[in-house]
Amino acid sequence: MSAGPRELDGLREARLHAYHDGELSGLSRWRFERELRRSPTLQRELADLQGLGELLRRHDAQASTPDVWDSIALRLPAADARRAEGEGAPATAAWGARASWWLRPVGALAASAAVVATLVFGGFLEEAAAPGSVVRWIDSGNRSVMVLDDQPDTTIIWVLDGATEGAVWGGRREQV
Amino acid sequence: MRIVGAFVSLALLLGPSGAGAEGATIPVNVLVTYLSSEGTGVDPSARRLDEKLRKQFRYDSLQVLEKRRIDLEMDGVGTIDLPNGRAARLSPIHEDEAGVLMAVDVEGAAKMDARVQNGHLLVIRAGSYKEGDLVLSLEPDYR
Missing domain, CATH: 1.10.10 (Arc Repressor Mutant, subunit A)
Structure with missing residues (x-):
């Protein structure tokens, strides 16, 4: 065969x-x-x-790491923010409860009246729906950030290379 | 005939319209600039950005490294490769009269969500570059 x-x-x-x-x-x-x-x-x-x-x-x-999760992770906080916007006042209350731990150092910052327009915070900010605010949530790791939003048509987010201890801001401007 | 007309009108009412509709794109003007004190002056094509930054920072050189317009699909992710080796990623999540809710991730700098109105300039320091700073500015331009 x-x-x-x-x-x-x-x-x-x-x-x-x-x-x-x-x-x-x-x-x-x-x-x-x-x-x-x-x-x-x-x-x-x-x-x-x-x-x-x-x-x-x-x-x-x-080949880089599959981007699927990265893409989803990128959108998750924004999806939460959008949901919070839709929920209105209760969401703001929930935000206040979540944010209370990092609002404590604000007292020290509030002592400086010059920091009304320049909002400096370290690492993390979460906000539900402060009217007119552009930045709803930000995570800069351990880097300090200045959010300058005193110009109506511009928001400047200045991420510093190093961390600054105790420089924390969160919530609406009048809370500073 | 009147019934058909009504259906057509209803379809037009319910059909996709505006940037918020499914499958719509959000055009974003992207400007990558180098801010320094090298004494080379300000690029005229970044005059608006210069007006905004000059009020806050001291520098004498603003050089445009990249200027382009990208069309981002809703829920899609756009990537901007930055000259300092980092990348910035944008993803529009939602659009309504209050603006576009965008997720922005600048590698090595910050991740954020921002509700940006049409024409609003979102300026982000994207880290150090050469002897100065790399600045990314994003401007939704969909109306």
């Missing part, structure tokens, strides 16, 4: 993959290498396979 052309191609292909993956040894490897030397087609197929492997390795190395 002899193998038909399709079976032969299949066997050759299987051996080619096995050789490429380093799975052939001893006599099988010697036989395949002899066949490889004689067959330009086989040489071309092996080269293609090696090229494909290299391409895949390069792609894996360059």
Whole structure:
């Protein structure tokens, strides 16, 4: 019984993959290498396979982390803010409860009347729906941030490279 | 015929319209600038930004590094590669008469949500760059 052309191609292909993956040894490897030397087609197929492997390795190395979660995470706080806007006053109360821990240092900041327009806070701000405010939520890690919104058509968010202890702002401007 | 007309009118009323409709895009003018004291002056194409920043900061050079307009799909994410190796990502979430609610993430600086009215300038310091600061400004321009 002899193998038909399709079976032969299949066997050759299987051996080619096995050789490429380093799975052939001893006599099988010697036989395949002899066949490889004689067959330009086989040489071309092996080269293609090696090229494909290299391409895949390069792609894996360059592939960044899947962006799906990043995209979702980017939108989550905004979705909360939008929901809070829709809920109105109760949401503001909920915001007040959440924010109370970081509003405590505001007393020290309020001592400086010059900081009415320049709102400096460190790390985190969360606000439900202060009328007219542009920044609804911000997280700057441990970096300090100035939010300058004293111009009607402009909001400047100046993220400093370093952290500033005790410089915290949250809520509406009159609370400063 | 009157019934068909009514259906057409209803379809027109319920159909997509404005930036808030599903599948609509929010055009945002993006300006990436370099703020420094290198003495090279202010780029005339960033005059508006200069007027706003000059009131708050001391500098003598404002150079425009990139100026473009991007169309962001609602709930889609747009990425701006910054010259300091960081990236900024924007995602419009919702739009109504109060403005566009945008999620903004500037790598290495801050993540924020901002409700920005049409034409409002949102200016964000995106970190240090060369001898000065990299400043990203975003302006929704959808009406």
